[in-house]
Amino acid sequence: MDGKTSRMEAELFCLHCNKETPHTVYYAGNILKRIKCEECGSEIEIRREKLLENYALDFIERILTKPYRMTKELEGDLKKFILSLPIRIVTKPYRIVKEVEDILKKEE
Template identity: 65%
Template structure:
C-alpha cells in the first residue's frame, strides 16, 4: 500500500520552505518531492540497511 502526505519542508534547490509530497510504501519512506521545482529524493531502504548494518556490526565488534 502506498500513501502520500503533504508537508512544508526546506528545499535545497529552491533555497526556501516549500510544499513537498512524501510517499510511503507500506510503513517505510520511499521518496520526498518538492512540489515547486520537482527535485526528488528517493530512499533505497535495502541499501540503507546494508550500509548501516555493516557499520553497526563493525562498531559493536571493535
C-alpha cells in the same frame, strides 16, 4: 506490510530551492519510498539497500568507538559506570539482535 500506498503533504527544506517548500511524501504501506518538492520538482527516492548499507557502516563505527566512549563514561562517573556495567553486559546482545530484527522487518 499491507501494500497500501499513501501520500502526505509536508513543509520540508529543499536542497535545490535552498528554502522550506511544500513537499509530497510517498509511502508504500508504512515504509517511506520517495519525497518530492512541489516547487522545483526534485525527488529523492529512498532505497532500502542503501539504508542497510549506511546502517552497517554506522554499526561498525559504533563498535570501533565503543572503547573511547566507555573510557569517557568511566572518567565521568566511576560509580554509575560500575553499577550499570553488569546490566549493560547482559542486555547488549539482546539490544543488538532487536535492532537488527527491526531493520530486517522493515525490509519485508
